[in-house]
Amino acid sequence: MRIAVLSGKGGTGKTFVSVNLAVAANNACYVDCDVETPNGRLFLDDGSECAVRKTTVLSPMFDKDACTGCRSCVDFCAFGALALVGGTPLLFDEVCHSCGGCRMVCNYSAISEQPRQIGQTESSMRKGLHVLSGRMDVGQSSGIPVIQDLLAQANNPLIIIDCPPGTACSAAECARHADYCLIVAEPSLYGTHNLQMVHEMIIALDKPCGVVMNKVVDLENPAEQYCAQQGLEVFTRIPFDRDLARNLAEAKVMVEEDEKYSLLFHSLLERVQGQVMA
Ligand code: SF4
Ligand code: SF4
Incomplete structure (x- = not known):
């Protein structure tokens, strides 16, 4: 089962949700496909041995x-x-x-082809979790070959894909490979606009989806209104919490730190898996 975690922009908490979902699961693989700015490994690197492999594409060579x-x-x-x-x-x-x-x-x-490196992938294990991450080399125009290389290496029963933010080809490539799309949204007008963009992309790809509302405060929430209008299920609402922000700044995995988040992410995982099985 492949669950793609998406967001309309960076900073919504997509990596926070992806990492904690993956750690909450058994026999899972976390794949950081945000290949322009891969941050998931900051939470999951416990010093274990990491296998690095080059991602190459074919380039024309002229005689x-x-x-x-x-x-x-x-x-x-x-x-x-x-x-x-x-x-x-x-x-x-x-x-x-x-x-x-x-x-x-x-x-x-007069034209032959030769391999050209455009990025690399890293593979390691952390307490039974397969951790894959990729990065593009500086100056490359497309991260899609790195994403395809990563997804080809992921073969666990449950795969959590931490997608690039936004709705560009690289995000669509991740969603295209998913059984279910989980959108992480923020409760603001700005966040609603980004939520709508990602939702429209997922509709175009004809994938089932639901929402995690992050940084929720006790104010009017246009993102909730959008979800209600669109019939989008909001699986969980994570309150804005300064302690959480402090812990994330220290790269802590919250399901291991705090029983409250352990319950939240186990429940979220169960509900999303239930949607895919239904
Ligand atoms: S993108 Fe252009 S240069 Fe590159 S392989 Fe295709 S036709 Fe050739
Ligand atoms: S001969 Fe081949 S390589 Fe040379 S310009 Fe023509 S198409 Fe290009």
Whole structure:
């Protein structure tokens, strides 16, 4: 079972929810797919041995002797990753999406492919929890190959995916692989707008979803109103709590620190699993 934990922006508590759900579960895998800013390992790194592997993609390589300078590859590339300079294609590899199209359209066999590193994944165990995290190398345009590499390594019965914030391709790629999407929302107008964006993305992907309301205060909550209008189930409401913020700043795992949070996350996990089984 794959549960994707999403949010419309950073800072809503998505990693807090993902990490604590994963620790609350048995025989689970926590996958930090927020590959631009992976923070989950800060909570889960207990010094255990960590296996690092490179994530590579294929990049075109040009044979100057075989190339006639016909421009077919340059004209084909929809990403603007090629320019003809001095009669030979020049590759801007940061924007190349490794689609292989240029190689296919070259009639002179002047293009081959070579692996290029764009990031890395890290795999370790923490008290029976498989912890996977990935990061993109600086300057890369897409983290999706790193996300795909991570998800291919996750094979536990329960997989908690800590998704990139927002609704870009990388977040959609994570949600696409999930059985259930859990949106972490904040009780503000700003938070409601972000909740709506993520909800619309999940509807487009035709995935079931529910909400965790975080940092709840005793004031009017437009995010709750949105959920009610949309028929979105709010599984739990986590109150704004300065002690919680202090503990999170010290990278503490709350299900291990405080019985109240242990009960909250075990109950949340049970309810989400119930939704998937239903
Ligand atoms: S399509 Fe082939 S021959 Fe034409 S410019 Fe590109 S590499 Fe050179
Ligand atoms: S592999 Fe695709 S994206 Fe990269 S240069 Fe060739 S056509 Fe462009």
